[in-house]
Amino acid sequence: MRGTRVRKAAAICMGAAVAWTAVTGAAGQSAPSKATGHWAIVVHGGAGDIERAKLGPEGDKAYRAALTKVIEAGAAVLNRGGSSLDAVETAVRMLEDNPLFNAARGAVFTADGKTELDAAIMDGATMRAGAVADVSHTRYPITLARTVMEKTPYVLMVGPGADAYSVHAGMEQEPASYYFTESRWQSLVKQLQKEGRPIPPRPAGVPPEGGIVPVAQWQETAGTRRYGTVGVVAVDRKGNVAAGTSTGGLQGKMPGRVGDSPLVGAGTYASNQSCAISGTGVGEYFIRYTVARDVCALVQYKGYTLQQAADAVIQKKLRPIHGDGGVIAVAPDGQMAWSFNTPGMFRARLAEGGKVEVHIYNDEP
Ligand code: ASP
Numbered sequence: 001m002r003g004t005r006v007r008k009a010a011a012i013c014m015g016a017a018v019a020w021t022a023v024t025g026a027a028g029q030s031a032p033s034k035a036t037g038h039w040a041i042v043v044h045g046g047a048g049d050i051e052r053a054k055l056g057p058e059g060d061k062a063y064r065a066a067l068t069k070v071i072e073a074g075a076a077v078l079n080r081g082g083s084s085l086d087a088v089e090t091a092v093r094m095l096e097d098n099p100l101f102n103a104a105r106g107a108v109f110t111a112d113g114k115t116e117l118d119a120a121i122m123d124g125a126t127m128r129a130g131a132v133a134d135v136s137h138t139r140y141p142i143t144l145a146r147t148v149m150e151k152t153p154y155v156l157m158v159g160p161g162a163d164a165y166s167v168h169a170g171m172e173q174e175p176a177s178y179y180f181t182e183s184r185w186q187s188l189v190k191q192l193q194k195e196g197r198p199i200p201p202r203p204a205g206v207p208p209e210g211g212i213v214p215v216a217q218w219q220e221t222a223g224t225r226r227y228g229t230v231g232v233v234a235v236d237r238k239g240n241v242a243a244g245t246s247t248g249g250l251q252g253k254m255p256g257r258v259g260d261s262p263l264v265g266a267g268t269y270a271s272n273q274s275c276a277i278s279g280t281g282v283g284e285y286f287i288r289y290t291v292a293r294d295v296c297a298l299v300q301y302k303g304y305t306l307q308q309a310a311d312a313v314i315q316k317k318l319r320p321i322h323g324d325g326g327v328i329a330v331a332p333d334g335q336m337a338w339s340f341n342t343p344g345m346f347r348a349r350l351a352e353g354g355k356v357e358v359h360i361y362n363d364e365p
Contacts, residue, residue: 034272034332035239038352039078042336043071043091045101046228047280047326050344052361063100064358067348070094071358074232075350084234084242084276085123085146092119092142092244095230099181101346102228104141107179107248109188110255113200115179117248118262119145120156124241124270124332131262132166133158139172142246145262147171156262177205184251191252229261231278231328233270237352239332241276243268243292250283259283265293272332274300275309280345281325285318295327306331310339 045067052060074091078084096104107115119141120131130149133156138144144166148157157165167173180203192199202209229247245261245268253259260267260283267283269292270276277292286292291313298309306329314326319341326340328347336349340362348358359365 035237036334037237038334039075039084039087039234039236040330040334040336040349040351041071041074041078041087041091041232041234042328042330042338042349043067043074043095043347044229044231044278044280044326044328044338045095045346046230047340047342047345048228048324049342050346050360055360060360063346063360066095066098066100067346067358068356070098070232071348071350071356074234075356078234078236079352081237083238084236084240085121087234087236088121088232088242088244089142089146091232091234092121092230092246093140095232096140096142096246101230102184102248102251103230103246104139104248105179106181106184106228108184108228108251109200110249110257111192111197111200111252112255113185113188113203114255115176115248116253116255116257117141117246118259119244119246120262120264120268121145121149121244122242122264122268122270122276123149124243124272124276125238127271129155129264129268129270131156131264131268132162133258133262134256135159135162135166136176137163137173138166139174139178142244144169144171145244145246155264158258175205176203179203179248180206182207188251195252197252229259229267229280231261231268231280233276233278233328233330235276235330235332235334239272241270241272241330241332243270243276243278245278245280247280260286260291263287265290267292269293269296271296271300275306275329275331275335277310277327277329279325279327281318281340281342282323285321285323286325289313289317289323291318291325291327295329299331306335306337307339310337314339314341 099106274296
């Protein structure tokens with residue numbers, strides 16, 4: 001196949017030597033470059049029942065400050081000529097470290113009180129993608145996803161095998177207590193009580209109940225948001241787009257449930273022929289309606305603008321069927337868009353030479 005590199009690689013996986021023939025990267029798409037020579041980046045921190053009254057001024061300020069810092073860090077990568085892929089990974093890692101967001105450090109809990117993380121990254125220049133699902137010890141799932149993309153012949157790795165590969169690849173590992181946030185725990189307990197389901201024991205190594213500082217009202221509200229996935233999309237000066245998404249999934253999910261975030265074409269997608277997308281919302285809808293790919297297909301085959309395409313899927317298709325959530329998007333020509341059908345979505349965008357825009361509620365631009 002033209003442009004395809006077939007490479008022999010060897011890897012030590014879970015203590016055993018495994019040899020494989022990897023068909024990696026550079027499958028390429030001979031799309032004419034739409035590069036404008038300018039970069040752009042869009043970030044989200046989840047969509048859901050995010051309202052001014054519930055978040056309060058303190059919460060509002062905390063989220064805006066966090067989103068600003070993250071988008072500035074991603075922009076700095078692009079501004080020094082870095083790739084969209086590097087910008088996406090850098091920004092997602094910061095979100096994964098921040099307990100305000102439902103990704104890695106601040107992930108929601110499964111019904112049995114555990115942490116199961118999903119992430120994906122995609123490179124629109126080469127159509128390569130890497131993803132992980134149900135990992136529990138990796139500090140930066142987005143980096144693990146990128147390593148799956150770059151160092152293995154696979155696209156998606158799951159569960160203990162993915163965690164083991166992450167150890168093998170030398171990535172930072174964390175105990176269950178690292179992912180514990182009191183607000184998320186209280187939120188899980190409330191949900192399970194309401195649904196009449198059993199309450200799991202607190203994870204090992206966390207402060208005993210009552211032995212902790214009570215969480216602020218806004219933190220509790222933030223904890224009750226069941227959708228808080230993070231995502232970043234970017235286009236670099238060469239016109240290459242990339243997308244990355246990372247999540248703890250849906251609060252109270254059954255162990256083993258995987259959402260849309262790590263699934264290419266559902267919650268994450270990037271192609272230089274159309275656009276890069278990261279989604280957030282009820283994953284089952286995003287999977288069944290292949291939301292990320294659908295938005296890009298409207299751009300690619302129907303000539304929609306990015307905003308028209310995002311609205312067509314999020315507002316026209318998903319809203320009527322209660323597929324709650326939203327997407328952020330960029331295109332190789334620098335278009336940026338977002339669309340969501342929930343009361344709020346934590347979001348920020350910045351194009352080269354412009355000003356950072358940070359918005360939360362649906363009455364903002
Ligand atoms: N889409 C994610 C999932 O279903 C959740 C979210 O966006 O908050 O796993």
